[in-house]
Amino acid sequence: MAEIGHGGKEIVERILEPAEAAEKIKGLKAIPIRSQIANEVIDISYGWFTPLQGFMNKADADGVCRSTQLADGTVWSIPIIFDMTEAQISDYGIKEGDTVLLTYMDNPMAIFEIEDIWSYDMEDMCQCIFGTADQKHPGVLRTCGYKEKFLGGKITLVNRPKINPPYDAYFIPPLEMRKKFKEKGWQASVVHQTRNVPHTGHEWLMKGAWAQAYGGLPIEKPIVGVLVNAIIGAKRKGDYIDEAIILCQDELRKSGYFADYNHMTSLTFWDMRYAGPKEAIFHACIRVNLGLTHHMYGRDHAGVGDYYDPYDAHRLLQSIPKEKLNITPVYSMNWLYCPHCGEITNEGLCGHKKEWQKFSGTLIRSIVMDGVKPPRLIFRPEVFDLVMECAEKYGFGSPFVTDKYLENRTPVFSIEPLSA
């Protein structure tokens, strides 16, 4: 039976088997791509980006900028675009109607059928997507750094990525994810979007969202789950290393703070744009494709600095009808520590406002950097121990991204030579 994804379109994996792939790529011009594009090739090919079948042509990108929708009216909020310089296009002799081979790590990755070569006012694009053209905004900086021409057209993967340990267990594309939800018997599932090692504030965000997603469903047996969907992509110095993020999120289940029947960890390849409300919509689209029924949104979802009001994303989500974006937002209030209650509680529940002690992932990182082990009410000891283990095993002594980590880390995935 067809699996229907975002925009009411069937999720179809655009992937060739090796023998057919080897035939199809013969004689094609090879164009090397960078990691951002390779991530997006995977997202397109496996269906994370349904209904996109490739990189956007001008009509789709313009629709996204002008009205947060593709040319066919499907809600979409972030341009998925393939950039090249005019000189590169000329040097490769690329023109509309051509088919080229995209390579990554010097090996064949995908076929790109070029339908449209276009340009755009990038400052205008930034204003539309980020609400600013200020180059201090990391998404603006990235977008304005794109080359001056864009190529739109269909992508077909010719070489499946080899997902390297410890990430391999967490690479669960949309069609496979939907099977897993069915196997688990989840009638509702709520996603926790993260780029963090979890502290108990995150844990309670998930537990609160789980309860909200349960709503009026029957409780005789467990039928609601939390999916942690970690965003794995470009790293900034000082972030937690990816290995610590993915393994520590799963540790909450392994150590019993959640259970097999209500919690699962996975990843999505994506370089964050920090587009706040627009990125919140985008996250919803990809989570619809993963088969989720609910999406958690806290304060300032996918924001950065002071560019967005903490509830801009909530307001934009509320403006989109369910028939256009088939996922239910779960808005989460902050969880915090109340010394009077002696527990983690919620700002919507606790009446000891003057005694509240708020904490954030950033604050916890500072505590860890100071060489202090936080108490279990704040940070689970199993998670803390695993963070330190990851520092030794993967982080060259640090649980945080350093220059050495960026230079020497094992890639999350590899594209290996094509074996027919």
Place this chain on the structure above:
Amino acid sequence: MAEEKYPINLWVNEERYDKLQKANLADMCAEKLAGMKVIQVFANDAQKDKILKVFPTAKFDTATTRSIELLPKKVKDAIFDKVIEKQNPDILDDFLSAY
């Protein structure tokens, strides 16, 4: 309206606690987040801006705690040592004068 002050949290590990005890300053610690000991050094707007400029890894947590976080440990150690030396957490002007 009083000017907002932004804390730098010096979380007190065993090594720092030993130093505080030796200086008879252990009472300076506050208790936060279910039993962690901390000394808070407060920055005004100008000091906050200077810290964020001089130490680019530092981050002002605008959303949740409104505190200055992610200063390198050696910088926080130096601030901590200055607190011990002056026997007072009001040391930021003195500390920042070197930068």
